[in-house]
Each structure stands twice: as structure tokens, then as C-alpha cells.
Amino acid sequence: MKKINYSQITPEKIYIKRRKFIKSLGYGLSSASLSSIPLISNAFANTDLSKLTDYEYITTYNNYYEFGTNKSDPYLNSQEFKTKPWTVRIEGEVENPINLSIEEILSSFSSEERVYRLRCVEGWSMIIPWMGFSLSQLLNKVNFKTTAKFVQFETIYDPEQMIGQQKSILNWPYTEGLRIDEAMHPLTTVVTGLYGKSLPNQNGAPLRIFVPWKYGFKSAKSIVKIKLVKDMPNSSWMITSPREYGFYSNVNPNIDHPRWSQATERPINGDMFAPRIKTLMFNGYADEVAHLYSGMDLKKYF
Amino acid sequence: MIKYFRLIVFLLSLIPLIIILMKIFFDNLGPEPIKEITNHTGNWTLLFLIFTLSMSPLKKITNINIWISFRRMLGLFAFFYASLHMLTYTGLDYRFDLTAISKDIITKKYIFAGFTAWFLLIPLALTSSKKMMILLKHNWKKLHRLIYLISILGVIHFIWLVKKDLTEPLIYLIIILVLLILRIRFNKNALLLFDNKRS
Ligand code: HEM
Numbered sequence: 001m002k003k004i005n006y007s008q009i010t011p012e013k014i015y016i017k018r019r020k021f022i023k024s025l026g027y028g029l030s031s032a033s034l035s036s037i038p039l040i041s042n043a044f045a046n047t048d049l050s051k052l053t054d055y056e057y058i059t060t061y062n063n064y065y066e067f068g069t070n071k072s073d074p075y076l077n078s079q080e081f082k083t084k085p086w087t088v089r090i091e092g093e094v095e096n097p098i099n100l101s102i103e104e105i106l107s108s109f110s111s112e113e114r115v116y117r118l119r120c121v122e123g124w125s126m127i128i129p130w131m132g133f134s135l136s137q138l139l140n141k142v143n144f145k146t147t148a149k150f151v152q153f154e155t156i157y158d159p160e161q162m163i164g165q166q167k168s169i170l171n172w173p174y175t176e177g178l179r180i181d182e183a184m185h186p187l188t189t190v191v192t193g194l195y196g197k198s199l200p201n202q203n204g205a206p207l208r209i210f211v212p213w214k215y216g217f218k219s220a221k222s223i224v225k226i227k228l229v230k231d232m233p234n235s236s237w238m239i240t241s242p243r244e245y246g247f248y249s250n251v252n253p254n255i256d257h258p259r260w261s262q263a264t265e266r267p268i269n270g271d272m273f274a275p276r277i278k279t280l281m282f283n284g285y286a287d288e289v290a291h292l293y294s295g296m297d298l299k300k301y302f
Numbered sequence: 303m304i305k306y307f308r309l310i311v312f313l314l315s316l317i318p319l320i321i322i323l324m325k326i327f328f329d330n331l332g333p334e335p336i337k338e339i340t341n342h343t344g345n346w347t348l349l350f351l352i353f354t355l356s357m358s359p360l361k362k363i364t365n366i367n368i369w370i371s372f373r374r375m376l377g378l379f380a381f382f383y384a385s386l387h388m389l390t391y392t393g394l395d396y397r398f399d400l401t402a403i404s405k406d407i408i409t410k411k412y413i414f415a416g417f418t419a420w421f422l423l424i425p426l427a428l429t430s431s432k433k434m435m436i437l438l439k440h441n442w443k444k445l446h447r448l449i450y451l452i453s454i455l456g457v458i459h460f461i462w463l464v465k466k467d468l469t470e471p472l473i474y475l476i477i478i479l480v481l482l483i484l485r486i487r488f489n490k491n492a493l494l495l496f497d498n499k500r501s
Contacts, residue, residue, distance in 0.1 A: 057333040060333070061332070061333040061334070065466070069465075069466060069467040071333075071334075122465070124334060169466055169467060170466070240466065256409060258410075258411075259410060259412065259462070259463065259465075260410075261402070261405070261406060261409075261410070263402070264402075266334065266336065266337075266395075268333045268334055269333075270329070270331065270332065270333055270334075270335060271335065272326065272331060272335035272336055272339070272394065273394075275397065276395070276396075276397075
């Protein structure tokens with residue numbers, strides 16, 4: 001929590017500058033020891049997470065159909081959204097289902113800064129300094145049974161506040177799911193903020209999931225329920241178009257979505273001349289997560 | 303008089319171009335500039351196709367001939383914006399990477415539909431002059447009926463690229479279908495009139 005206070009008073013620009021300065025110190029040290037100049041073409045390698053996407057873009061360019069289907073709709077339509085009071089219920093294959101208030105969650109788990117790349121299935125990406133903690137910490141709070149093989153997340157259903165839910169664009173409430181080992185992976189994050197501030201409504205306040213190696217839609221926003229289940233759960237996008245959206249939806253440059261090529265992506269940076277960059281297997285997190293899928297035919301389980 | 307009206311239509315037709323140039327100049331394209339340019343030019347291509355198709359019904363409804371004299375220019379603007387649209391995608395987005403582009407054309411049906419529509423516009427643009435009209439005689443009319451197919455391909459392209467919310471492309475589709483029906487009905491009426499005269 002200390003970290004949040006620390007950056008709350010820091011405007012983004014200074015925040016970025018400070019980060020860049022620290023980064024450049026890091027580069028200085030590493031390049032001194034390697035006696036080589038840091039490569040500019042790092043930008044093409046896509047593993048470089050030093051160039052954060054502007055706060056403005058992260059908070060005005062969103063896919064969050066509960067607030068409308070245009071990218072700017074979530075920002076425009078979510079400002080009045082009430083995130084207090086808020087409870088998250090954890091239930092299903094657990095010894096003791098619990099309801100946790102957002103205050104309890106925020107005070108029981110300390111959020112840390114986690115800079116991850118967000119890769120949207122539409123072929124664009126951002127680098128976001130999230131604040132959050134591993135979902136496994138939260139799930140360890142309930143003793144889930146050995147029969148719990150999957151986790152299902154449910155977004156709040158409140159059409160009065162979420163004008164997008166007044167149209168049946170998707171199967172409301174929005175649901176998403178993970179296999180239990182994916183959910184317990186340390187990279188799978190419960191997000192409580194970004195850029196050192198509390199999470200803006202358009203980004204899924206007060207609490208959302210972020211799974212760095214999967215396409216963005218797998219990371220459900222404004223969570224009210226986490227359910228441990230025996231069988232692979234359906235998700236809103238799977239119900240809408242099973243051919244296009246699979247349960248796993250791991251970022252994979254070799255498997256195209258019927259509509260978008262996934263080989264490359266456009267970093268969101270407002271620069272019309274910036275080149276596309278190569279998309280990496282598991283969004284660059286292959287070292288950490290590839291073992292979860294060893295022996296699986298990723299073409300079949302897309 | 304017609305000359306001045308044509309000039310006005312010409313200047314009005316440049317407005318979408320000016321808007322996007324201003325946005326580029328003032329760095330006002332938003333988070334995803336290439337997509338902004340693509341969508342802007344794509345929408346205006348479809349709109350100009352619709353403008354082009356509306357001229358003949360407008361003439362018949364208002365009984366004023368002047369509409370027809372804008373048709374050629376509007377059609378050429380449709381081709382102009384379609385070409386900008388296509389070049390944004392092939393040039394700005396894909397840096398003329400022909401392998402990636404041809405793969406897209408083969409595997410992405412919305413790109414295939416879009417490309418076909420643009421490709422079919424080429425012969426229409428090339429034969430749009432009065433000279434060609436005279437040269438091709440009745441074949442000209444047949445050839446230029448392709449514009450209906452092109453418009454529908456453009457809408458199909460739009461329907462296929464939309465992720466979920468089909469409202470916009472369906473509005474376009476309805477407009478084009480209404481124009482098509484008007485066209486068929488007018489032709490029928492004209493035929494009837496023709497028959498009556500003969501009898
Ligand atoms: C007559 C021809 C065409 C028409 C009428 C047309 C129309 C459109 C329209 C209306 C849009 C959607 C704009 C929006 O979402 O607001 C669009 C998007 C697009 N068009 Fe076209 N188009 C044509 C040809 C082409 C061609 C030849 C290409 C490529 C070679 C192309 C590639 C694209 C792409 C990449 C998008 C953006 C897709 C996305 O949002 O991800 N189009 N077009």
C-alpha cells in the first residue's frame with residue numbers, strides 16, 4: 001500500500017520521467033558491465049517493457065462493452081459508476097464460501113507495481129504499470145477442494161449503471177474463466193490500480209483480473225464473483241462466437257483469429273508512423289507459462 | 303450555373319480529406335492513428351458510394367436534372383477515398399509487406415471483400431469520361447451497374463470486420479438496398495411508360 005501513496009502525488013509525466021531515469025541508470029550499469037551500448041531496436045523485440053503507454057491512452061481507449069462498444073465509451077460512460085459498497089463472493093468448490101468487501105481485500109493484500117504488456121485480440125498492445133497482487137493469494141484464503149479444476153469470474157450486472165448491458169451485445173453478466181493452475185500462477189493478477197493510483201472505472205474498478213499471457217478479453221473487469229468449479233466454464237465471448245474465441249485464448253502469433261492476423265501488433269502510442277512489432281508467444285511470458293501447456297495441441301485448444 | 307454547383311460539390315467533397323489532414327497536422331488522431339485514418343477513409347468511401355447511387359433517384363424524385371451532373375465526380379471521389387483507405391492499410395500499416403498483405407487477402411474474408419470492391423472500382427474510374435461513355439455505348443451502362451455490387455461488397459466488408467455491434471453496417475446496408483429497390487422500381491415505371499407510348 002505504501003507504493004500507492006507514494007505515486008498518488010506524482011503526476012504521470014514526472015512518474016514516467018523518474019522511471020526512465022531509473023531505467024537509464026539500469027542500462028548504464030548493465031551496458032558498463034557488458035561494455036556495449038543498449039540497442040535501440042529493443043523496441044522491436046517486444047520484450048522491452050520500459051516504454052509505458054501514456055496514462056491518457058490507457059484510460060481513454062478501452063474495450064469494456066458494459067459501457068458501450070466504442071473505444072472511448074467506457075471513459076465517457078463510466079465516470080458515475082459506483083464502486084462502493086463492493087463485495088466479492090468466492091464460492092463453489094470451496095470449504096467455506098466467503099464474501100469479502102473491497103476494503104477488506106485492499107487491506108489484507110498489499111498491492112505492488114506490476115508492469116505487464118496487454119495484448120488485445122484486435123491486434124494492438126499497451127504496456128501498463130498495474131498495481132495488484134497475485135490471485136493465488138486471494139484463492140488461498142478459501143480452502144478450495146481438490147474437485148476445483150477451473151475458476152470462473154463474473155462481472156457485476158447492473159444495467160442501470162452500465163448502459164451497455166441494456167443491449168444484448170454479449171451474454172451478461174460477463175463471465176470469463178481460467179484453469180486452476182492458470183489461476184494460481186503468480187503472474188495472474190488481481191488488479192487494484194494503475195500508475196500508482198486507484199483503478200479508474202473504465203479500466204474495471206474497483207477490482208479486475210489481469211492475465212498477461214492471454215488476450216485482453218480473458219481479464220474480466222469489475223469482479224463480483226469468483227467461483228471454483230469442476231468443469232470448464234463457458235465465457236461470454238465463447239458463447240457469442242465459439243469459432244473465434246476459445247477457452248484458452250493464449251497470445252499466439254502462429255494462430256490467426258479469423259478476423260485479425262496475430263503475427264504482429266500495433267503498440268498504442270499515438271504515432272502514425274510507428275511500425276508494427278512482432279507478437280511473441282504467450283505475449284513474451286513463455287518462460288514463465290509455457291510449461292502449463294506442454295503436450296497440448298495449441299491449435300486445437302486455442 | 304451548373305459549373306458553380308459542381309465547384310461547390312467538389313469543394314464539399316474535399317472536406318473529409320481536409321479533416322483527416324488537419325488531424326494529422328495537429329497530432330489529433332488519438333491513441334491508434336492508423337486505425338483512425340483507416341476508419342475515416344473507409345466510412346467516407348461508403349458514404350460517397352451512397353451519394354453516387356442517390357443522384358439518379360434524386361433526379362427522378364425532384365424532377366431536376368442537375369443531380370446527374372454530380373454523379374461522375376462523386377463516383378471518382380469514392381474511388382479516391384477508397385484508394386486512400388487501401389493505401390493506409392497496405393502502406394502505412396503494413397509497409398507494403400506483400401507477403402503479409404497477400405496472406406491477409408487470402409485468409410481474411412473482410413480484406414478479400416474490400417480488395418475486390420476497390421479493384422472493381424478501377425474500370426469504372428477509367429471509363430468515367432464522356433468519351434468512354436460514347437465509345438462503350440450501351441455497354442457503359444452495364445459496366446457501371448457494377449457500382450451496386452461494389453457498394454454491397456463494401457458493406458459486406460464492413461459487416462465482416464465488425465467485432466460485435468452490427469448497427470452501423472446494417473444502417474448502410476438498408477440505405478443501399480432502398481436505393482437499389484428505388485432504382486429497380488423507377489426502371490419498371492420507365493418501361494411501363496415506354497410500353498404505354500407504344501400502344
Ligand atoms: C470500396 C471499397 C471499400 C469500402 C467501401 C470500405 C469501407 C470500410 C469501412 C466502412 C470500414 C469501417 C470503418 C469503421 O469501422 O468505422 C473499413 C475498415 C477497414 N477497411 Fe475498408 N473498405 C473498402 C476497401 C478496403 C480495402 C481495399 C482494404 C484493404 C486492402 C480495406 C481494409 C480495411 C481495414 C484494414 C479496415 C479496418 C479494420 C479494423 O477496424 O480493424 N478496405 N472499410
